[in-house]
Amino acid sequence: MKILDQRLLPDSIKFITVRNAAGTAKATKDMALRGAPLIGCAAAFGFALEMRRLKPGSAAELIKTAKRTADLLKAARPTAVALFYAADRMLNMAVTFAAKHPGKFSANTLKQLLAQADKEARLVTKEDEDACEAMGEYGARLLPKNCVIMTHCNAGALATMGIGTAVGVITAAHKKCKIKHAYSCETRPYLQGARLTIWELMREGVPSELLTDNMAAHIIKTCGVNAIVVGADRIASNGDTANKIGTYGLAVIAKHHKVPFYVAAPTPTIDMAARDGGDIVIEERSTEEVTFVKGNRIAPKGVRVRHPAFDVTPAALITALITEKGVISPVTRASIKQNLAK
């Protein structure tokens, strides 16, 4: 599997070749690939590759290796639930296959397994692609004409297998001539907004400007921003949403200015096992990602640093969730349940 190394964007376009689950997990952990839906899709293919590599010889071996592989993939990052969703889907496929093919596998059975793993991974990917299209459509309809929109981090084509979630909404609305201007917050420390989102917006011809994160409130107040749209890494069953650090502050600022705050995310992002945001694990990443920019130190040696990679935005601050199944508004436990049942 070839993975675009997003750490080098937009300076250079290089691919990493990954041949197994460990390589997929490493690329995910090191953020060569990132974006909740994308790491899910990559995990699905990483799982399929691992089966191809290990060639389990029996149902029992398949279950054992499938569990180990799913665990390995899931350990790469703790917050994005799409990763768990995809790994578990592949695991379920394996368990079901094992139940249907008890005992030792013939060469033909193994061939079937590998074909089925590939098929399942492609399905996860296709579903994500379709979900992006649908979210783009639903989201674009929500936005007003001459929309001045803001987004945070990169929930774009680079974060998914399709047109993106939040950025997909912007580009879909742009195709309908509804976007007057788009602002991309640079999204420290990893600068996904400066490196990826603004690059995608420029490539799609969306009139856009880059901001430092701390400019958001001033720009919202002075530049007529009338919508904010972001992606999500995990949504609890009550609508509390974990997304890239900075999302929560932006939601608070949006509320103060009475600007609608939208979260676009496919339904695999919704974690019905999480009762609310308190159940979502927030990944704390390395301090060097904060204190170094492109290999250069920007803070004193010995400095103590925090680096929560995500924050949780309470459902009450979210105007609507945009999923591939439609728009959820107001965002409540009940409305989410209803949307998932569609």
Added chain:
Amino acid sequence: MKILDQRLLPDSIKFITVRNAAGTAKATKDMALRGAPLIGCAAAFGFALEMRRLKPGSAAELIKTAKRTADLLKAARPTAVALFYAADRMLNMAVTFAAKHPGKFSANTLKQLLAQADKEARLVTKEDEDACEAMGEYGARLLPKNCVIMTHCNAGALATMGIGTAVGVITAAHKKCKIKHAYSCETRPYLQGARLTIWELMREGVPSELLTDNMAAHIIKTCGVNAIVVGADRIASNGDTANKIGTYGLAVIAKHHKVPFYVAAPTPTIDMAARDGGDIVIEERSTEEVTFVKGNRIAPKGVRVRHPAFDVTPAALITALITEKGVISPVTRASIKQNLAK
């Protein structure tokens, strides 16, 4: 005059020698020195140096050169009123001197003028130093015990001729053992928080951590922050406060979390000629300061970027102004007038 080049901090300590008003203005514009009170003090000395260089030969010449010098200094940056205050004070000194010494200047009169210019510049500086002490005292009294405090940008010793304004409050409170923890927001694009404030806090032994700006809301929500203190570049007569970009968003987030939001600034920061924040000019600086970090490009070529260097926080979001004359709370036109009359 030797000016510490703050652009190189904390990596290296280098001084720039400035011999006239143009050099002072350039160092100010290029942000070798920054911080509203400090650029005021530097302007006062830049003015004195310029008089020394030009040696005006008569009262008429003095008035002419003094006006030109004040204008040159004031043109360096548009937002910080301390700069205008200091330049105007030096100009007034010159005008008063000219009135007392009409006609041609003798060698002795010129000597008197230069001595008086030096004295006035030293007075501006001494007043700033004393104001910092007083603000530290007033501010420290305001803070609760075991205070978990947050600040933005650098309103520290480096920004003033004393212990600083906002950081002065923190270090003064630390000396009274009232600070449990301090958070410094890195303050993109110029990273004054990462390069200067956290460095000052570390040197003063204040338990502290560095954050990216977009972490502020999450940290306020989850880490028991119970006070925020920032400096100011200009305060309108109604209390609306221009300060480093990001301050406004932080104030909105503080209000949402019911955390007191303090502005520490000496009274020369108050611009009674500005009716409200709408009268304050917000400097738009170069886009390269956003797209390059330590000489490295962090965004695509050809990207469009905003770079407002300041924003305006409405008085209603400010719990109290801390000046050298005491604490102003609530922040209203009337309470400010009363404080200034002290």
